[in-house]
Amino acid sequence: MPFGANGQRTVTNQSLYWLRYYDQLSFNTKWTWHNEIENRRFFEKNTQHHLIIHSRLHYKILKNADVALGLTYSLQSPQNPNSSLDLVVPEKRLVQEINLSNPLSNRFTLQQRFRIDERFIRKNNGSD
Numbered sequence: 544m545p546f547g548a549n550g551q552r553t554v555t556n557q558s559l560y561w562l563r564y565y566d567q568l569s570f571n572t573k574w575t576w577h578n579e580i581e582n583r584r585f586f587e588k589n590t591q592h593h594l595i596i597h598s599r600l601h602y603k604i605l606k607n608a609d610v611a612l613g614l615t616y617s618l619q620s621p622q623n624p625n626s627s628l629d630l631v632v633p634e635k636r637l638v639q640e641i642n643l644s645n646p647l648s649n650r651f652t653l654q655q656r657f658r659i660d661e662r663f664i665r666k667n668n669g670s671d
Contacts (some may be wrong), residue, residue: 557585559586561581562581564579575601575603576598577598577600580594580597581596582595583595587624590624595617596616598613600613607645608644615634615635618631618633619631634662634664634665636661642655
């Protein structure tokens with residue numbers, strides 16, 4: 544017996560810009576250190592949205608595979624650029640990943656990443 548469900552849906556449109564810096568430091572053919580800093584801001588009032596810092600150490604285990612361990616630190620600001628709250632919620636993540644790279648031809652490579660993020664978020668009540 545077919546039936547229909549009726550739900551409410553709220554759509555919010557926001558305009559943001561993202562700035563990202565990425566560097567990769569190679570120690571030798573097996574070890575590399577990857578770092579990223581990403582800043583997401585609202586166009587409206589140039590308000591902060593999200594700051595994210597990633598740092599991972601990669602070790603090549605095979606020609607087309609590496610494993611990585613790292614940390615991510617982020618600061619999440621209110622999701623509304625007109626919010627009267629200035630609550631910024633910090634988050635820390637322990638990251639483990641496996642990266643695979645499989646050349647399909649001279650022009651195409653299939654890359655896969657299997658990643659586990661363990662998230663630690665400070666408890667808050669929405670205002671403190």
